Amino acid sequence: MQKFSLRDLELIDGPPHPEFDNLTRLAQRTIGAPVALLSTIDSDAKRQFFTSQTGLGGPAAEDRHAPLSHSFCQHVIQKDAPVAVEDAPNPPPDLGTGIAPGLGIGSYLGVPVYRPGGVPAAVLAVIDDKPRAWTEADISLLRQLAFCATDAIRTRATMLEMAHINRERREFTYAVSHDLKSPANTLNLLLQELDAERDRLSEDGIFLLEQSQKTAARMMRQMNDILEYSRVVGARIQKRDIDLNTLAGELVQDLQGEIQHAGATVDIGPLPVVTGNRMQLRCLFQNLITNGITFRSGARKPIVSITSVSGANKGQERIDVTDNGAGISTSDQQQIFQLFKKLHNPNEYDGTGIGLTLSRRICSNHNGLLEVSSEVGQGSTFRVTLPSGSSAT
Template sequence: MTGVDWHPAKETLTLVAQRYQTALAAYLQSGEAELLAEAYETARLALEAEVPLPDFGLMHFAGLRDSLLPAGSSGACLERAEDFFLEGVAVYDMALRGYVSGMAALRKEIAERRRVEEELRDITFELARQRDELDREVRKRTNEIRLRAQELESKNRQLVQANQDQSNFTYALSHDLKTPINTLYCFLGVLLEDFQADLKPEAQELITDLIGTAQRMRQLVDDVLDYSNVVGHQFTPERVDLQQMVQQILKDMDALAASAQAEIHVGALPAVMGSPFQIRVLLTNLLSNALTYGSEGPRAEVRIEGVPAETAGKVRLSVSDSGPGIPEDMQDRIFELFKRLHRYEQCPGSGIGLALCKRVAEAHGTVLQVVSEAGKGAAFSVDLDLEENQDE
């Protein structure tokens, strides 16, 4: 009835059996109540040695046989009593085994549950600590960002005000300069016209040079005024028909195109969104430069076109020429104020035009790019937003 895995070591079982049978025989002979205590001690020893209940019963019956049956008796009745006892006690034995294994499993489950609960408590504590630390860090970063945003907003207001003040100052200064320059230009012209016969050739040449200088100053003041207007110009994007605008600009430049004997190619140009005033300034300067510097030979070749930009929703507006090109080490300098590649005597100009174009590009969220090689002309381009819902 019992499993092999439930039997204790043979030596332990023998010792327990000898002790029990000796104590039982002593009690049967004397009947002294004090000897019953040995039954308790032996049973406790058997439990510690994990002796199964049926084996413990067999120890009892073996002791009875030795003490009560005469030598040579069959002992059949006692054997039947043993069988009967074993059948009955087997039920208890199996129940006790299930209880023991169930209690062991339950203790294991309880220990595992306690371990998991402790881990959960530790994890919960760590998560709470990390959450509090994260909250502190978020509050700290939020406060830093808020302070930084306030600082940037303040600096932006100061910058906007400074730009506006600079624009107003430049406009006022240029406007105030224009009047005396015009007066000087007119007086020099009158002087040369009315007193030319009385002037020596050297004086006539000097006055002619002064008239040229006054003319350059007038042009410079006009260019500075244009730059001031662009810098201070705030706009809401509007629809700009590039095809129509280019035709109008080229019509205004008929004389310049004729003197350059220019061959002008105008490709397909879409409508874009931007400032009509600023885009006109951009195209006027780029086309004027292309016609002025666009050829090393007798004829200038200028091309204006719009091609898809790398960014979706934008068009790349390009103005190219067949001129001498721009040296690579000079391609950044040409966008600075008053920086020129040629002397005034070679090509008139103030050195403001490309700086204006650069500011227009920046105001439209893009950059003015130049691609050029010596002897292969130059191409200037900007990426502009296509007209909203143009495909609908």
């Protein structure tokens, strides 16, 4: 696992985190001490940063840090072991000169908390305002809570690692797909030049040219789809209210060429306002409409309908995109959402195997769902669930 700094892990100068605040509250209540802290030692600045605190007052609570001169926590880190101080102003000689009485620290108990790799990074501590003989039960309980804090830090590091890997993968995919477009464009230009000499080619030569053109076009579409997918995966998106009536109407206008070529009909019922990212929602519904036109059943003219359906949970809208196409067998209905998964021969139906994966990812980005119900030869219905717009009642 990649090594992250204490700042990367937001243990120093980071915002409050519920998982740590819950632990300090639990430590305070179960051990019965007025103050509980998750304290991270910032050696460079010679201070301790209170990653979480419960019951602390005064400037230290507001600033969330204190100098190491006021800290027993540094000794917990140095010893990598629990430190129990029954009389804070008069501690054992190996813990320094003690804590000034004016700070209200009568006794102290701290145990180490670890970062990935088993290195002590922070201290879970409880503080009493009067001298106290800490029991083995107190120490054992605080250790158990410290294990939970260690697990929370390990989880945080794992999430950072996954985010880093996903970002690298996304950037790599984008770079490779982008760089491959240049030779693909060159290939298309060469094929166009060759097509201009079509009358000089044999019948076999024309056949090979047309097959090459289809392959090059399919390759370009696939690279464009990969680029679009790399933009969507893990992307942070800005959301606003989107009127799906307007968006769907614009899509039908933009797809008029495909619709007329296929002799298709696209019906749009009254649609709701949802909260989302316009570009991504446009991509979602364009994919679903195009699929309904592309995967037709025999000579039957494609019909695609987009309707709003009641029955969604509160705060959500359900939109169904239904077609009369070839349909999908029950066993294949989850496979169609897998990346590059194609159920048909490329010569039978055009496609890159990315569109539905991308569509489901877009729904996930919006905390929504994309599901399908279908029957072979009878068409398919794609059920889209999205958050309601802010004006919805």
